[in-house]
Amino acid sequence: MSTNFQQHRAGDLHFLKRLNRSAILESVRRSPGLTRADIATQAQLTKATVGAGVQSLLQLNWLREGELQKSSGGRPGRALHLNDQHFAMLGVEVGVHGLRLVACSLSGEQIASHHEPLAPTTPEITAKRLAKRLQALMTLPELAGRRCLGIGVALPGPIAPGEPVLRLAPNLGWRDVRFLDLLRPHLPQLEGAWLVDNEAKSAAFGEIYFRTGHIPDSLVYVSAGTGIGSGLVEGHHRPLVTRGIQGLAGEIGHTVLQPGGLYCHCGNRGCAETLVSGWSIRASLSIGEDENLVEALLPRLHEDEVRRTLHRAGEALGVLLLNLHHAQNPSEIVLGGSLVQLGSPLLDPALAYFKSNQNRLLGTSQQIPLRLIDDATFIAARGAAAQVLASVIQGPNDLL
């Protein structure tokens, strides 16, 4: 007869095994090619524990063995890598002007992707369209035979902390939308984790989670597209996204740069988005909602009016970057989004302002790296896929 005590002990053992397997997976994810002895040293586990955990992860197709390697334990051991052939995570970004879909392998490689323009419409129509595109993506030969770990959806607005509700997407006019509830009935066969997050937060998470080798302590991703948002992520093994009590942390597009200035889509006046955003540049240069902003502007970059508009927007972007540096002081800032494709007329004034002012407080010794992503089309979608993987590895359920 089993006692409560025995049940508890059995539960603990099971829990410990799961924790150990998560620790092993996180070690191999961050440093591909580790041997069992290396993992034991890094994760501070016994060799027997690592041996049993690795065996089980090989059988479950999470890991694969590679070449023989010298290890810190003396005897050569097999290099271990993530098995990139067996699982896939789906990631989606619902943008103001389009849908972006990716399927990623465990190491973050994009196995398949799809991008299509979509004019702003209702959440219901968007969910239906997205479900069709996801169904098509899942039947591609690249995904044949793979087990899906789940889907992450990135949306252009703040998400309520602890609740899968999009509070407001000012540039879509959506308010209090449970988007996953609209999507799920169209995809009853899609198992695994279902997650939703703000697009800049998903992007920030993916930028730190899929990185190998040197990993920054913290990272801010700035998403400069139709609107402007940012996401702060801190920590190595279990990166944490800063959300704030209402999910508003990082909503830099609605920090005010000009009190009493132009009206923003959020209803306030003088928000940063009234000075630098896809929608304010469209309004200044009379570019229609149905046109692709970057494609419409690239042939016009020589025009004085275009150059003046982008220069003003670039200076405002520089102010935002500098304010982020002082407000959050991340180890690295990553700038992505469609506006980056407008190139030097927008970026030069932004980067010049940021670089020339970032060290006034602390002298010139420490320049914070700022990395530009030229093509950020799938960055948020890939980040949403990263969040699915993290939730499976670190979550309460057994690894499949």
Ligand SMILES: [Zn+2]
């Ligand atoms: Zn605003």
